[in-house]
Amino acid sequence: MVNQEKVDIGFTHEDFAALLDxxxxxxxxxxxxxxxVFSLEPRGALIDIGAKTAAYIPIQEMSINRIDTPDEVLQSNETREFYILTDENEEGQLTLSIRRIEYMRAWERVRQLQAEDATVRSAVFATNRGGALVRIEGLRGFIPGSHISTRKPKEDLVGEELPLKFLEVDEERNRLVLSHRRALVERKMNRLEVGEVVVGTVRGLKPYGAFIDIGGVSGLLHISEISHDHIxxxxxxxxxxxxxxxxxIDLDAERGRISLSTKQLxxxxxxxVKNPDVVYEKAEEMAARWREQKLQPAQSADAGLSETADYEVEEVLLAAE
Incomplete structure (x- = not known):
């Protein structure tokens, strides 16, 4: 039988430090x-990520939203993902962030929502001269004044939840721009049909046509679609x-455009021009004839609309000035 010598395999702190090095x-x-989470501090927390020194996360990096104490987000001994924010300082300590992870995932989510052309809802938390501010997935979003469809003063919108569509999602420039008007246009357009006669109110007159409020959204009655006579x-x-x-005569939901005609009536x-009352009296009858013949919008309207190719229905305020 071979004698085996007992070997001391004690593992010292120095050995452990050398192994880490x-x-x-x-x-x-x-x-x-x-x-x-190793330890919760008054304004931060120490986190064990397997480095020689516990990493630190300050309270302002714990959430995309404002918090007052670390225990609103973190629990002792909780394990989760952290973003490494900075290199080691003089003491060899790394600074971590949860907020940065939430931002990255929030931008990814809003890009997906924009690609789906989704309608989202959010409450206005502040207003300024230019428009209103909301939060989408924790990100601050801006609604320009021209894209707010309400007769209320902007200041009265604080706390009100609005349906919104995405206009711009730009993470690099930190720009998240939304439209209340476009969401309402889509909702209204979903209930409208080409060939339908609607009653509206003239809200704006331009050299190229009239903007007609039809139940809270604006349609364009181009000058070439007012009458067969020259206008x-x-x-x-x-x-x-x-x-x-x-x-x-045309609905373009993607661009939020509603094209109207009295010429076809x-x-x-x-x-x-001569007797608009007879046009209004016979409107349904003429529209039915138009639908039966399956006419397309007049070419003159298409040609005329080229003058206003950049027109977007959301840019027209329906509220009387």
């Missing part, structure tokens, strides 16, 4: 690592706040 962890800013200016036919009957060419 030998193993290169490659902790770098931008890495996402698992860590366990020099929409002002010669309409006044601000006139109530009119119009027919929907004229029993006789020029009636809209």
């Amino acid at each position: 030998q193993y290169d962890y490659h902790f770098s800013p931008g890495d996402i690592v698992a860590g366990t 020099d200016t929409p002002h010669s036919v309409f006044n601000q706040n006139d109530e009119v009957k119009v027919m929907i 004229e029993p006789e060419p020029g009636d809209m």
Whole structure:
């Protein structure tokens, strides 16, 4: 039998330190690592991520939202993901962040929502001269004043939840821009049909046409679709706040555009100029004829609309100035 000598395999603190020095962890800013909450401090927490020194997360990096104490987010001995924010300081301590992870995932989520053309809802938490501020997935979003569809003063919107569509999602520039008007336009457009006659109110007159409020959204009655007769200016036919009957000749939900016509409702060419009452009286009958013949919007309207190719229905305020 071979005698075996008993070997002392005691593992000292020095041995452990030497082993850590030998193993290169490659902790770098931008890495996402698992860590366990070691100790909660008044304004931060110490986190064990397997480095020689416990890493630190300040309270302002614990959440995308404002918090007052670390225990609103973290629990002792809890294990979760952390973002390495900075290199080691003089004491060899890394600074961590949860907020940065939440930001990255929030931007990823809003990009996905934008790609899906989703409608989201959020409460206004502040207003300024330019518009209103909301939070989407924890990110601060801005609604320009021209994209707020309400007759209320902006200041009265604080606390009110609004349906919103995405206009711009730009993480690099930290720009998240939304539209209340576009969300309402989509909702309204989903209930409208091409060939339908609707009653509206003239809310704006431009050289190229009239903007008609039809139940809270704006449609464009282009000058070429007012009458078969030549029209020099929409002002010669309409006044601000006139109530009119119009027919929907095109719906472009993606761009939020509603194109209208009174020209297609004229029993006789020029009636809209000479006798608009007969146009309104016969509107449903003429619209039914238009639908039966399956006419497309007049080419003249298409040509005329090129003058206003950048027109977006959301840019027109429906509230009377």
